[in-house]
Amino acid sequence: MTKTKRSASRTTSYRMVGLILGYVLFSVLGQLLFRSPGLPLLTELLIVAVVVLLFMVALRYVIIPWFTRKPSRYHHTTRSEEWSSAADCAAALTAVKKTLREHEPRVRVQVDETGNELHASFGSDAVFRYRGSGSRKGWAALPLAATFRATQDGSGSQIVGEIRDDLGWTVSEPPSFVATEVNHRAATLLRRAREATENPPAEG
Numbered sequence: 001m002t003k004t005k006r007s008a009s010r011t012t013s014y015r016m017v018g019l020i021l022g023y024v025l026f027s028v029l030g031q032l033l034f035r036s037p038g039l040p041l042l043t044e045l046l047i048v049a050v051v052v053l054l055f056m057v058a059l060r061y062v063i064i065p066w067f068t069r070k071p072s073r074y075h076h077t078t079r080s081e082e083w084s085s086a087a088d089c090a091a092a093l094t095a096v097k098k099t100l101r102e103h104e105p106r107v108r109v110q111v112d113e114t115g116n117e118l119h120a121s122f123g124s125d126a127v128f129r130y131r132g133s134g135s136r137k138g139w140a141a142l143p144l145a146a147t148f149r150a151t152q153d154g155s156g157s158q159i160v161g162e163i164r165d166d167l168g169w170t171v172s173e174p175p176s177f178v179a180t181e182v183n184h185r186a187a188t189l190l191r192r193a194r195e196a197t198e199n200p201p202a203e204g
Contacts, residue, residue, distance in 0.1 A: 060130055068125035070169035077179040078164040079186035085197040089116040089150035089157045092197045096148050099196035120146040125168050143167060144185060159197060161190050
């Protein structure tokens with residue numbers, strides 16, 4: 001992401017924080033000006049603080065995850081490639097699995113040996129939304145889903161790799177710099193997978 005776009009995204013995050021802080025300040029001033037005579041001021045301020053805290057917890061662990069589980073209304077940014085490997089299906093997928101974990105140790109991988117498919121997921125949509133693309137952790141958590149399919153081709157195999165963003169439901173279409181980054185990361189992963197299957201490790 002360019003510096004200008006990252007700065008714009010960071011500005012959006014700051015605005016969100018400003019809105020939350022403004023709400024808290026408005027609530028405190030409201031309690032000071034229109035407080036109930038039946039409750040001590042400290043008690044009323046504690047109630048406001050608890051409400052804000054509960055909202056933030058609900059946002060992080062309930063509201064945002066709920067949106068991430070809903071399917072996106074927009075087309076996913078997708079990149080795919082097809083290539084040949086001298087290795088058989090099992091050895092090729094083993095090589096892909098190894099290189100993905102070397103690239104990102106926290107990648108989640110599932111291998112369907114009967115269907116000769118490998119499914120992998122990177123990042124976290126919930127963390128990406130909560131932290132925002134303007135933060136280092138949020139940007140690193142940009143979610144990707146990868147599928148690699150291998151079919152036997154003589155003594156070797158034919159491999160199709162497809163990687164897309166794994167974003168859930170959003171109010172508006174994700175900005176163009178997100179699609180650009182998805183394409184960049186997908187190209188890197190597909191290149192590593194291709195290179196790994198050219199010299200796959202022995203099974204076992």
